[in-house]
Amino acid sequence: MQCHRDQDALIPKPRGTLPKKCAAVLVAITVVCIMFLSPEWSFERVAMVILSLTLGPLLHGLCLLAEEMLYHSNTRYQGRGLLSHVVPACGLEIKTLLTAGMAGLLLYLDEQPLNNQGEGWKDLILASALHALFKSLGFLGPSEVEVSDICEGRKMNVAHGLAWSFYLGYLQLVLPRLENSIASFQSSHQLNGSSWGRGSKKLLILIPLNANISHKLEDEDNNIHFYDNLPNSEIDRAGVRGRVYKHSVYRVVGEDGKARECVVEYATPLLTLYKMSQESSAGFGEPERRQQVLIFFRTLQNILEQSLECRNRYTLILLNDERQDDPHFLSKAILTHLQQQEKEEFCVTPPPKPDMVNPLANTSSVQPSVFRVNGRWQQPEPLSREPTIMISLEKPLPLKEPVENSEH
The missing domain is CATH 3.40.50.12100 (Stimulator of interferon genes protein)
Known part of the structure; x- marks a missing residue:
């Protein structure tokens, strides 16, 4: 199997889910460290961070949507539905909207308002707008690894x-x-x-x-x-x-x-x-x-x-x-x-070796069985021969009808 091992050493394998697992472990470690160092930490801060991370991509998606609707709705989408094709193509997906909505709902239901709430909302809006700008300019674009993963996953190479x-x-x-x-x-x-x-x-x-x-x-x-x-x-x-x-x-x-x-x-x-x-x-x-x-x-x-x-x-x-x-x-x-x-x-089954003989062949009490066919004595074929298909020449018999044998 040397040839196959050499080929397997050269062929790249499909990318797995290790980055997702590393990111989940990193988030868990970060949350534990923050809770240990800051006892006054609350879930409202988590909601603000989630909202800032989702609001920026949503604003960038709106910028993309403006371009697609004004110049490419007929040529690229052939007049297909806005919500079914154009909006998802711009990154305005349901999971992103739901994440932002859950973060906003958590902020609304929190009984302890965030300190300096006005300043926090200003920073949130400013960070989202800057994210949309940097994303449009290509500063926050996907890396070569991400592009390669997307192309391989979607068969676009x-x-x-x-x-x-x-x-x-x-x-x-x-x-x-x-x-x-x-x-x-x-x-x-x-x-x-x-x-x-x-x-x-x-x-x-x-x-x-x-x-x-x-x-x-x-x-x-x-x-x-x-x-x-x-x-x-x-x-x-x-x-x-x-x-x-x-x-x-x-x-x-x-x-x-x-x-x-x-x-x-x-x-x-x-x-x-x-x-x-x-x-x-x-x-x-x-x-x-x-x-x-x-x-x-x-x-x-x-x-x-x-x-x-x-x-x-x-x-x-x-x-x-x-x-x-x-x-x-x-x-x-x-x-x-x-x-x-x-x-x-x-060569799945190796041929029998010449020194492999039947240990019972030399004993006097056991004799090889023979049978008579058409007036001639013949020995049976060895059991190691290739399997053959046996076809019966008899006509198939009909199925028996059910017989009532219950007693009333």
Whole structure:
């Protein structure tokens, strides 16, 4: 499982709820310390702080609402309802309004008014107005971590769209046909099973971290040689009759000199990420590109794991660009995944060892059971054989009718 561990060490995991837990612990510690240091502390101060924290975002939401209603209500919202779409989009959510209302109600019901109440309300209004100003100017904007968390949580990254497009527009169409194409290719080229193992009957999808894709694999590694193309798959797609989809077969030579055939190709959406990082108008640098490649890999992996049409028909190979000093890194990575599939996915039950004999075979009191079939004596088949499906040739019998057996 070395390959999977290397990939898991590179792929970023979804962000969790640790910031919320830390914030809750921080608030609890702060409240305990204030109650210990200030016995005269009251819940009215908490209500004032909550109101100041919620009133500022509400005022900023009203500023956003003025812009949306005057200039964007028709173009961005197509005349949809004010309360159902425009108001929530400006941050005027129900939970914020309820929090501010509860804080105001707590202040109204408190029997002990806040000292210097007039000064307190002035500070509250001034802080809320300044919050709206600083928020509009971008001084209190979300951090890069918050923006990344929002984009990943709402599937708004470039990588999310590219992964879904790659799956819906390509993999979902070609992977169900891949097994028949490989079988037809083997029969036409008379390939034996030694060079074309069961692990090679999948589409190997290469995903380099630097998104720099070569159009010919032999240019990257001279141990990889183009062999032939699989039979074309023609699918009617988007008004094009018989659109052609094809895959290429390569021969990968290992360090032992043995060659293995496999169907391998790069993930073509990575070309888009690489080209975007080369365009200054895209605002897409190298660090952002690397992060998007990792998100693309994770998103595509999650999509394919949930797809019944594509299950067990693909292998995603994440290539670390930090190890490109080896001229045969690509061929080694491909062969490692092929060998790993052979060992882990298909050799589930190891073959019986020759020294494992029945301890009762040499005893004189126990003899192997035999039976007579068509005039010949035969021994039963070993219990370790592969399970088979037994089909009965007898006609199904009807269900019995219920019989009344109660006594009155």
